[in-house]
Structure formats: C-alpha cells, structure tokens
Amino acid sequence: xxxxxxxxxxLKLTTLWNFSSCEPAFGFPFPGRIPGxxxxxxxxxxxxxxxxxxxxFGGSGTTLDVCRHMExxxxxxxxxxxxxxxxxxxxxHGFPKEAQGCDLIFLDPxxxxxxxxxxxxxxxxxxxxxxxxxxxxxxKLISDCxxxxxxxxxxxxxxxxxxxxxxKMAVSCRHYVDHVIDGYEFFIRAGFSPVYRINCPLTWEQxxxxxxxxxxxxxxxxxxxxxxxxxxxxx
Ligand SMILES: C[S@@+](CC[C@H](N)C(=O)[O-])C[C@H]1O[C@@H](n2cnc3c(N)ncnc32)[C@H](O)[C@@H]1O
Numbered sequence: 001x002x003x004x005x006x007x008x009x010x011l012k013l014t015t016l017w018n019f020s021s022c023e024p025a026f027g028f029p030f031p032g033r034i035p036g037x038x039x040x041x042x043x044x045x046x047x048x049x050x051x052x053x054x055x056x057f058g059g060s061g062t063t064l065d066v067c068r069h070m071e072x073x074x075x076x077x078x079x080x081x082x083x084x085x086x087x088x089x090x091x092x093h094g095f096p097k098e099a100q101g102c103d104l105i106f107l108d109p110x111x112x113x114x115x116x117x118x119x120x121x122x123x124x125x126x127x128x129x130x131x132x133x134x135x136x137x138x139x140k141l142i143s144d145c146x147x148x149x150x151x152x153x154x155x156x157x158x159x160x161x162x163x164x165x166x167x168k169m170a171v172s173c174r175h176y177v178d179h180v181i182d183g184y185e186f187f188i189r190a191g192f193s194p195v196y197r198i199n200c201p202l203t204w205e206q207x208x209x210x211x212x213x214x215x216x217x218x219x220x221x222x223x224x225x226x227x228x229x230x231x232x233x234x235x
Contacts, residue, residue, distance in 0.1 A: 010037040017200045027062030031118040039066040046154045051103035056091035080120040090124035095148040108158045142186040152234045157183045160226040180227045192231035
C-alpha cells in the first residue's frame with residue numbers, strides 16, 4: 001500500500017509537480033498511465049472526503065485507485081476498459097446522468113494521435129480522428145463538463161504539446177499545435193474560470209538513444225513539458 005496520509009512526501013507545495021515514477025499502488029503499467037501522485041495532489045487541493053470524482057478516460061484506473069485510498073467516491077469510464085471496475089462508455093456522447101452535480105472531473109484524454117496504435121480504434125476514440133475533429137470533440141467534452149460539474153466544482157485537464165514529441169508525431173505536425181492552449185480556450189468559452197496551470201514535466205527516461213541522436217541531428221528540442229489546467233465552475 002502507498003504511504004499513509006501522515007507521510008506526505010507526495011504532497012507538492014508549488015505549481016511544479018515533478019514525479020520520476022508512478023506510485024505502484026495506483027493504476028498499472030499502461031500506455032499513457034500518469035503518476036497517481038498527480039491525481040493525489042489534485043484530490044488533496046480541490047476536493048474533500050466523500051467528494052464525487054469523475055474520470056471519463058480511465059486507462060489503467062489510476063484515478064479510481066487514488067479515490068479509494070483517499071476516500072473519495074469515483075465514477076470511472078473508458079471506451080475500452082482495462083479492468084472490471086471501469087465502466088465501458090464513450091464520453092463523446094456526454095456524461096452519464098449519474099455524474100451530474102459531481103465535485104471534480106479529471107480529464108486525461110489521449111494527446112490526439114500520440115498513442116493511436118495503442119488505444120482503441122473504434123468509433124468515438126479521441127486518438128484516431130483528424131486534428132480538427134479532435135478539437136471539436138475536446139470543445140464539446142469541456143462544454144459537457146461545465147453542464148455536469150456542480151457550481152463551485154473543478155475540472156482538471158492533463159495534456160501536452162505534440163509538436164514537442166519525438167519521432168513521427170513531431171515530423172507529422174507541420175504547424176504549431178498545443179492541446180493545453182487549445183483546451184484553455186475551450187474552458188473559457190464554456191464559462192470556466194482559470195485557477196492554476198501546473199507543470200508536470202516528463203522525465204528524460206522516455207527518450208531512447210535514437211531520439212537524442214535524431215534531435216541533435218535536426219536541431220530539434222526534445223519535449224518534456226506537460227501541463228495540468230485547473231478550472232473552476234464559478235468565480
Ligand atoms: C491517456 S489514457 C488515460 C490514462 C490514465 N489516466 C491512467 O493513468 O492510466 C486515455 C484513455 O482514453 C481512452 N479513450 C479514448 N477515447 C475515448 C472515448 N471516446 N471515451 C472514453 N475513453 C476514451 C483510451 O482508451 C485510453 O485508455
């Protein structure tokens with residue numbers, strides 16, 4: 001089990017949330033799994049005990065495991081569930097009724113096509129569509145979040161910038177694309193108020209020797225920037 005709440009080594013005091021590995025008790029090895037410590041900080045700062053937390057992009061179940069550990073209620077969905085305790089659901093259709101009035105929505109969508117070979121290819125998937133369609137889906141999703149979260153509640157968006165990614169994705173993005181900036185605009189249009197932009201950098205370990213060589217040869221910067229937007233419904 002993870003450290004108990006009296007051991008607060010996971011707790012961050014600034015807007016830099018850097019973790020070099022994933023706490024093993026939260027989620028399991030999965031493409032795009034995020035450190036549970038990030039979810040833990042989100043729940044610590046923006047929810048209280050027994051709060052209802054909703055995660056429509058469940059992945060390995062990181063959010064569910066952290067909610068159980070911190071005694072929050074959790075509704076968790078995925079287009080292709082990896083575990084029995086994640087409900088199969090396509091969030092393109094809007095949030096299920098049971099999510100209405102929740103305290104916090106945690107969004108960790110595919111970063112467009114970054115892992116398209118590893119996520120579901122079925123209709124509805126955020127990772128197999130064009131960039132325009134991805135943005136349409138994101139804008140609708142964020143507007144649905146506004147209609148679903150309670151007044152005074154929060155929505156968190158975890159994302160990164162594909163132009164900074166390695167290999168084919170970097171090459172295929174001929175113009176500048178930034179999911180965090182796009183997401184911010186969708187939040188403002190939906191009526192949310194900004195609370196924080198938190199930097200959750202990736203670590204060097206993700207780059208292979210090939211990436212470093214390729215980046216040097218092409219004078220390209222390897223991307224480690226990854227951000228978490230915290231937005232509030234209400235002033
Ligand atoms: C970045 S992963 C989430 C990782 C998760 N936070 C974790 O720590 O394990 C994104 C997930 O979104 C799911 N997904 C893609 N399109 C979806 C959709 N339309 N509705 C629900 N889930 C979707 C994928 O199956 C994938 O599991």
